[in-house]
Amino acid sequence: MPAKKRARSPGFVLRPMFRTGTQVGRSLFLGKPNTILYPYQKLDLPPTYRGKHTLDFKRCIGCSNCVQICPNDCMWMQKLEDPELGKIERPGIDMGRCLFCGFCVEVCPTVAIHETVEFELADRDRSKLVFSPLDLRDDKYADKVVEERLKRKLPLLDLSKCTSCEKCAGECPEMSVAMMPMEGVGRSKPEINLAKCTSCEKCAFACPEKAIVMEDVYESYFEMPEPKFLLMNCTGCGACAKACPADVIYMVEMPGTEKTLKDGKKGKPKKRAVFVLEKCVGCGKCYRTCKFSAIEMAGVRK
């Protein structure tokens, strides 16, 4: 190790002066100071900056996961009538209470909410800080940003078209499709193990009814709860199927449950809910809608 040079008294003064002198020269002749003149110039913020939210109405499925995860209770679902999308539910945000944690962005199963770099949200009126979904709407923003979350092609089942032909289960090279019997219906449906699936699309090609479709699905950061179905309590009313935002629940008839009417004819058979859990986003809407406690969901507020 070379011996350190000990600075003499003039060195204590001249060395820092040389340092600051070069700094002044650089600042005066080679460029501008580092400061941003704020109201006139704006800082180039990183794209991951957490500012005001935007909402993509076409991506959003209205699952209300964001409203449930919000730690400050500053979001709410608002019912809207859209000329293009029909009757929908979209979240609004109260910026006065928002703490910009970004949980709503992370939890969104379709990545419809994004946080922009806009940070000048201050207002003299507190009510102007409350943004309805229409104020947040920006359908083009989500396509512009590069998302961190990975997309994955997965086979999604449309149970109303399925005929239980078992071709998909026979085709799958990873044995990830298993035919499971549906209780009370008398036929089976394919259940896809998404952990094993390699997105080879063979099941989608094999399906004669085009019931299995390959779709891009975002991988979730969160492990969401899944609904547990109790057949005993189900009355077949179909409220859960209407409430479900992700087309998970199908109402399937149960043959052999028809009542015999007075004139000897047979009535309509009872229905039950069947869950295609591969599509489930874990929002708990079905659990909240069911009045007969036929659905249980651990860890979700009623």
Place this chain on the structure above:
Amino acid sequence: MNLFQFCYGLIHWLVDLINNIWYWLGDHLPWWFGNFFTDVGDFARSHAHIAVMAILLEVLIIIIIALINVLNFIWLDRKFMGRMFDFYGPYYVGYRIGGWLQNLADGIKLFVKEIITPAKADRIGFFLGPVIFVGSSFAALVTIPLGWDFYIGTNSGPTVPGVYPGVPASLLIAFMFFAIAPFSILISGWSSNNKYTLIGGMRSAAQMMSYEIPMLLCVASVVLLAGSFSFHGVVAAQHDIWFAIPLFIGFIVFMVCLVAEVEIQPFDLPEAEAELVEGWTTEYCGMRFGLFMMTSYLRGYIGGALAVALFLGGWQGPGFIPDPIWFLTKAYIVFIIVEWMRWSVPRVRVDQILNIGWKRLLPLAMLNLLVAATLKVWGVF
């Protein structure tokens, strides 16, 4: 024509202008005023009255020039410091002239603020502190000439060759007034009844012990070479060569002591912002603080002017530039270099300044005096 003659002429012209009307009034008003109008008019025209008014006008002119320069200095300091630390200095107020009006805006703000005296403060001392500080600094300012003809004088200059214009011992008077400030700092620090101000005042006194003697020894060497106690004599002796060249050691020691005298950065122990809140000005607010701050920059200006007059040839320079402008240009350069050092180096500790003063600067100042005496004996000057 020197400044006194200019002011005398101006006042004389004004008095004559007013006296025309005044005598006309005395002629046309009723008889019972007696000789009142004539007596007052004659007094106004007398030499004593016009001379006193001319001296007042001279002082006013010098002080206004100094205050404009102080505004410039504060602006220059802030702008320079900003560039040094990579930010813009003052920017918005006076946008087109580089934020120059920021100081005026700050001054107006300080003017409209309330002046609060702490409940347990010694009121007389608390009031006298700024008065002595500002008064002594202005008194030191007005003794310094800006040019051969640009000084505060009481007559139209000597007619005898070998006698310099201005006050005969102006250099001594300037240094006397310049050295009064630590006492006012001690007074205001003591009377504020606050531990930080008290420590600041005591530090100021301790600091004065260490730098005052080497500085006056350097001044003594200059006076020895010049053979005169007046600024005019010292500057006239530097016609051929600046004293900074033969007395190089003395110049360095003088600059270090000057920095300590005007209490800027490496020696700003009384106002150590990191240790004492704002030092001895902690309890002052409003325009009293504004006066302190303005005067500390004014002392920077005086210090630069003293260094220029004693060591850098004063107003000696190319003839086509007027004396005051040449003098002020040098003072600005000295000030900029001092400010450069100010924003570059850290503060010394309170024990280090005594070491620097007594172990380093005092022997160097003695050596410098020896050099000056040798040069004088050899007959170089």
